[in-house]
Amino acid sequence: MTKILFIGVCYCLSIVNCKHNQSSKTTNKSNITLVETDSKEVTKNSIKKENKEVKTDTIIPVQSLAKKVDKPSNKIVGDNSNILNYLPKSYSTKGDIDYTQNLQKAFNENQNIVMPNFPIAVNYNGISIPSNRTIEFQSKSSLIVLPNSKDKYQALLLSNVNNVSITNPNLIGDRNNHIGTSGEWGMGINILSSSNVKIINPTINNFWGDGIYIGRIVNQKSFCNDIVVSGGILDNNRRNGISIISGKDVTVENITIKNTNGTNPQAGIDLEPNLNDEFLYNINLNNVKTINNKIDGIKLVFYKLTNNNNVLININNHNDNGSQFPITLVGVDNLNSNTFSGKVNYTNSNWYNANANIRVQRKLSPKLKLNISQTTINGKLYNKSIK
Incomplete structure (x- = not known):
């Protein structure tokens, strides 16, 4: 029974490390730095929380930014000129x-x-x-x-x-x-x-x-x-x-x-x-x-x-x-x-x-x-x- 429990814990730790490495790669691209925690303290809740934090870091497309900062035009309303x-x-x-x-x-x-x-x-x-x-x-x-x-x-x-x-x-x-x-x-x-x-x-x-x-x-x-x-x-x-x-x-x-x-x-x-x-x-x-x-x-x-x-x-x-x-x-x-x-x-x-x-x-x-x-x-x- 003890042997089985030991194998299960190792398996869980390997999953956590894998997902943590993936999160680190993602966050590096987003210029976000996460502090590594002790592997013994990692729980399912902390995994979900960490994944949630990465998800909420929404990247705004460049095109959207351009529209928001576009300089207002001085064109007169109703001006039909094509020149x-x-x-x-x-x-x-x-x-x-x-x-x-x-x-x-x-x-x-x-x-x-x-x-x-x-x-x-x-x-x-x-x-x-x-x-x-x-x-x-x-x-x-x-x-x-x-x-x-x-x-x-x-x-x-x-x-x-x-x-x-x-x-x-x-x-x-x-x-x-x-x-x-x-x-x-x-x-x-x-x-x-x-x-x-x-x-x-x-x-x-x-x-x-x-x-x-x-x-x-x-x-x-x-x-x-x-x-x-x-x-x-x-x-x-x-x-x-x-x-x-x-x-x-x-x-x-x-x-x-x-x-x-x-x-x-x-x-x-x-x-x-x-x-x-x-x-x-x-x-x-x-x-x-x-x-x-x-x-x-x-x-x-x-x-x-x-x-x-x-x-x-x-x-x-x-x-x-x-x-x-x-x-x-x-x-x-x-x-x-x-x-x-x-x-x-x-x-x-x-x-x-x-x-x-x-x-x-x-x-x-x-x-x-x-x-x-x-x-x-x-x-x-x-x-x-x-x-």
């Missing part, structure tokens, strides 16, 4: 830091762009928009041009591109803080030699030059075609609200242009080719309001055109209030060399607080037909045809 990742981690939402390079990279790499829902600043280079782009400004989005001394700049440049749509652009120029005193070509949107462009509901204010410029690249024959500017307000730009220098199939509609002042021509819309091979064909101005522009509501300048040009301009439902001249036509100096042909149709328009009727400067080409109908000037109906 925030291009900005620095601690980006400013005040429009006071130059993010031109960040935005340019985003525009180059994404066809569909949603602007951040806060003001963002660019330098005088602005953002060059590639072809096949759709750009949307959110309700609090705006693009601010930082103060500079340049004669020429732009917030957005479209040069020799096609298939671009920009919705709700809110652009703010540096007019009030411009450092230089020369030049007149600081543009909100500069469109050169491009096609199939839509500018929807723009808000463009305080630019050193024009709100929107539509022309062509210098020393190139290509010109703008299929351009639409629809809706919006252009306010307090220094030279013109919109300049159309060369274009075919250009539509400006349902827009208000006001308080243009600072440097000539100071017009709401100025159609004025720079060279004799440029075009003003199928230009349509519909439902345009011009208010308190310093000189002209709408100005049509033809003196650079030659015999090779065929003009077609349609102006319908133009409402002017407070511009010095609601509409001005500038002809040519030499009718022998500048007898371009074409039509200007001006219909269904109203002028309020007008200081004068239609103003004509220089001589109009005998081949140009000017038709004015159903136009009310200070309450009096005015119809006139000049051929």
